[in-house]
Amino acid sequence: MIELAQPDAKEIVLADVLAALSDPVRLAIVAELHEHREVSCGSIHLDIAKSTRSHHFKVLREAGITWTRIDGVERYVKLRYDCLEQRFPGLLTSVLAGAASA
Amino acid sequence: MIELAQPDAKEIVLADVLAALSDPVRLAIVAELHEHREVSCGSIHLDIAKSTRSHHFKVLREAGITWTRIDGVERYVKLRYDCLEQRFPGLLTSVLAGAASA
């Protein structure tokens, strides 16, 4: 049940975070994660191939935006809200608000 | 002296703003603009060709991040702080803080 592979809070790079959030699909994923606290990758409805889905989750994880926990066959994903808030205060909040109002 | 070509405040798209800010060069430009209020394109020191420089300013302008005023031969550029604050409250502030701490 223990497994991860994402950067430390201090290693999170602003440009990478912004690049990761600049894709509409990933923005939708992040908005969904914000509503559901923690969720398995597959339970988010997206009209894309599963390989593409996997790619987007990887980008979010490597940018330091999400935290992934492996439980059996599934990957449970949630936002690294506290890490991001510590590193870039207010950023995720304003992005989530902007995504919701779009 | 009057001249512009940037989107309305309501037409500013979050993903476009984030994409525009996800480039290190443009992030540096934005940080510089934040310090100097208004500035001519050429007065910002950047180790890139002037065509590349022009490209980055165009991306920022079209994303709705900057406002450009033509005066003679020069283009004076400044952040559209109020528009962005209205559209995505706190976003630019947190990005500027993050860019400064990097």
Next chain:
DNA sequence: CTTACCGTTCGACACTCGTCGAACTATACG
């Protein structure tokens, strides 16, 4: 063990992006 399921990895493809130099436009100054 076999099957089903969840997700990753691997090319491959089209497209976009950052970068450059060169040519161009337009204003300002002799």
Next chain:
DNA sequence: CGTATAGTTCGACGAGTGTCGAACGGTAAG
């Protein structure tokens, strides 16, 4: 007019990105 200056536009190039289908790998269930 001629020249200098500030930016833009135009290919062109290499690198990166989003997308897909197909193949693969682990875990759970029969």
